[in-house]
Amino acid sequence: MQIQFREARREDIPQMLRVYKEFSKEFLGAASRDLKYFRRMLRKRDNINWVALDSQNRIIGYVHARIEKKRLNRGEFEEIVVDPKHNFEQVAKPLVEKVNDIFVEKRATSIVAGSLRNPVYENIFPGLGFFESESTSVFMYAILDAQRFLNELASVFANRLKKLNEWSGLTQIECDGHSIFLQKTNGNVDQLVWTNQPIDFKVILTRDALTKLVFGVADSLESLKNGQLRVETTLSPEKTRTLLITLFPKKQFLILEGW
Amino acid sequence: MQYMVRNYRKGDEGHLAKLFSECFGPTTPRLLMQWYRRQKVLPEQIFIGEADGRPVSSVEVVFKQLHMDEDVYLKTWGISGVCTDSDYRKKGIISNLMKLSLEHAKNSGISNASLFTGLDIPAHRIYQRFGFVDIMTGRTYIKYLDYPSVFAKWIRQLNRILKDSKIAKRKLEGWEKSLTIQLKEVGKLAVRFRKGRFQKLKKAPKKADIKFSTDLQTYAKIMRNVVTWEDAVKTRKLVVERGEAVDIEMLQRILHWRWDD
Numbered sequence: 001m002q003i004q005f006r007e008a009r010r011e012d013i014p015q016m017l018r019v020y021k022e023f024s025k026e027f028l029g030a031a032s033r034d035l036k037y038f039r040r041m042l043r044k045r046d047n048i049n050w051v052a053l054d055s056q057n058r059i060i061g062y063v064h065a066r067i068e069k070k071r072l073n074r075g076e077f078e079e080i081v082v083d084p085k086h087n088f089e090q091v092a093k094p095l096v097e098k099v100n101d102i103f104v105e106k107r108a109t110s111i112v113a114g115s116l117r118n119p120v121y122e123n124i125f126p127g128l129g130f131f132e133s134e135s136t137s138v139f140m141y142a143i144l145d146a147q148r149f150l151n152e153l154a155s156v157f158a159n160r161l162k163k164l165n166e167w168s169g170l171t172q173i174e175c176d177g178h179s180i181f182l183q184k185t186n187g188n189v190d191q192l193v194w195t196n197q198p199i200d201f202k203v204i205l206t207r208d209a210l211t212k213l214v215f216g217v218a219d220s221l222e223s224l225k226n227g228q229l230r231v232e233t234t235l236s237p238e239k240t241r242t243l244l245i246t247l248f249p250k251k252q253f254l255i256l257e258g259w
Numbered sequence: 260m261q262y263m264v265r266n267y268r269k270g271d272e273g274h275l276a277k278l279f280s281e282c283f284g285p286t287t288p289r290l291l292m293q294w295y296r297r298q299k300v301l302p303e304q305i306f307i308g309e310a311d312g313r314p315v316s317s318v319e320v321v322f323k324q325l326h327m328d329e330d331v332y333l334k335t336w337g338i339s340g341v342c343t344d345s346d347y348r349k350k351g352i353i354s355n356l357m358k359l360s361l362e363h364a365k366n367s368g369i370s371n372a373s374l375f376t377g378l379d380i381p382a383h384r385i386y387q388r389f390g391f392v393d394i395m396t397g398r399t400y401i402k403y404l405d406y407p408s409v410f411a412k413w414i415r416q417l418n419r420i421l422k423d424s425k426i427a428k429r430k431l432e433g434w435e436k437s438l439t440i441q442l443k444e445v446g447k448l449a450v451r452f453r454k455g456r457f458q459k460l461k462k463a464p465k466k467a468d469i470k471f472s473t474d475l476q477t478y479a480k481i482m483r484n485v486v487t488w489e490d491a492v493k494t495r496k497l498v499v500e501r502g503e504a505v506d507i508e509m510l511q512r513i514l515h516w517r518w519d520d
Contacts, residue, residue: 149370
C-alpha cells in the first residue's frame with residue numbers, strides 16, 4: 001500500500017481526532033480529546049504536525065512535535081498516533097524521519113522522544129541514532145472512593161464477562177470492604193445493588209492491586225500468588241484462572257499527555 | 260507558623276509565577292494564565308497556602324477523562340503544580356493542601372485522582388502516603404545534534420533559574436569553583452561559578468577545581484538522575500580526575516538542581 005505524507009492542515013482535524021480515538025481504544029489510560037485540542041495543536045507556530053494518508057487520501061496516522069525554544073531549542077516528539085488497522089512502524093517511521101529532518105533544518109540542538117510508554121518507540125528511535133534512557137518521571141493514581149470507583153467500572157467488568165461465552169453465574173468484586181455484584185445469565189450481565197445469594201466467584205482485592213490491575217500494569221495470576229488478590233469460589237482452578245484473566249486482562253497502558 | 264488555605268484570587272498570578280519559577284523553572288504570570296486557560300483550570304480548582312500575606316504553596320486540579328477500556332472513560336482529579344516556597348518547606352503546608360484537595364474531590368463525587376511526578380523527589384513519598392500508586396515510569400529517546408550549544412544554553416538557563424531560587428543562592432554562597440568536563444564525543448567543556456553567576460569558559464582552565472571525563476550518554480543519564488554519579492564512577496563510565504568530595508556534592512546538586520537536604 002502506498003502511503004503519502006504531508007503537513008497537517010486545518011481540514012484534517014476531524015480525521016486526526018478519529019485516528020486518535022481509534023488508536024487510544026487500544027490502550028488503557030489515554031485521555032479523551034475533542035476537536036478543540038487538535039485546533040490548538042495545529043494553531044501553534046512552533047508545532048510541527050505531519051499526517052500520513054492512504055491511497056484514498058484518508059488520514060491513517062500523524063506525528064505531533066514541536067521546537068521548545070525555551071528549553072534549549074530542543075526538538076520534542078509529543079505523540080505518534082497510527083490507526084490500529086495499519087502497521088504502526090510502517091506508518092510511523094517515515095513520519096518520524098520527516099520530522100527529524102525538519103528538526104535538523106530548524107537547528108534543534110537536541111531531539112527528545114518521551115513516552116509513558118509506547119512499546120513501538122524502541123523499534124523506531126534507536127535506528128535513527130537516538131539513545132534510550134529510563135526516566136524518573138512516574139504516573140501515579142489513587143482510588144479515593146472505592147465504592148464509587150467500582151460502580152464506575154462495573155460496565156467495563158460486565159462487558160468483559162459478556163465475552164466469556166461458556167460461563168454464567170454471580171460474580172462479586174470486593175475492594176476494601178466495598179463491592180459490586182454482577183449477575184451473568186446467558187449473554188447478559190446485570191449489576192445488582194446487593195444480594196445474599198451464593199456467590200459463584202468472589203474476588204477480594206487491595207486498593208493497590210485494583211489500581212494496578214485496572215491499568216493493566218499488574219498480572220492477576222501473579223497478584224493471586226502474592227496475596228494481593230484473593231478468590232473465593234467453588235469453580236475449578238482452571239475456570240478461576242480464565243475468569244481472572246477475563247476480568248483483568250493484561251493490556252498496554254499508554255498516556256500521551258501530562259498535566 | 261500560621262497560614263491559611265484558600266482558592267485562587269485575581270492578583271495571585273504574580274506570586275504564583277515566582278513560586279513556579281523556583282520550583283519548576285522560569286515562568287511568567289502570562290504563561291501561567293495561558294496554561295490555566297488551556298487546561299480549563301477554574302479558580303476553585305487552585306488551592307493556595309497563604310502565609311505572611313502571600314501565596315507560598317499551591318496545588319491545582321485539572322479534570323481529565325482517562326480511557327478504562329470498552330469505550331469507558333473515567334473522570335480523574337488530575338493533581339498538578341504542587342509546589343512550596345523554599346522558605347516554607349517542611350512545615351506540612353503541602354500535605355495539608357493535598358489532603359484538602361483530595362477531600363474536596365471526594366465530596367464532589369470524584370472516585371480517583373492522578374498525577375505525574377519524579378521518583379527521585381521527596382514529594383513522591385508524600386503522594387504514596389496519600390494512597391497514590393506508581394503506575395508507569397517513562398522512557399525517553401535522546402539525540403544530541405549540537406551538544407556545545409546545549410551546554411551553553413544550559414548555563415544560561417542555570418543563571419535564569421538561579422535568579423528565582425533562594426535556596427540555591429544560599430547553598431552556593433561563597434562557593435567559587437571551576438569545572439572541566441571531558442566528553443568523549445564532544446571534547447572539553449568548561450564552566451565556572453563566580454560572583455553568583457555561572458560562566459561558560461571558552462578555554463578549559465589548566466587547573467580546574469573539578470575535572471571529570473565521561474561519555475555523552477552517561478553524562479545525560481546522570482543529568483536525568485537515572486544513573487547515579489556513584490554508580491557511574493564505580494562502573495568506570497565516569498572518571499573523576501580532580502575534585503574535593505564537598506565540591507563534587509555541590510556539582511551534583513547543580514546538575515540535578517536539587518537543593519533540599
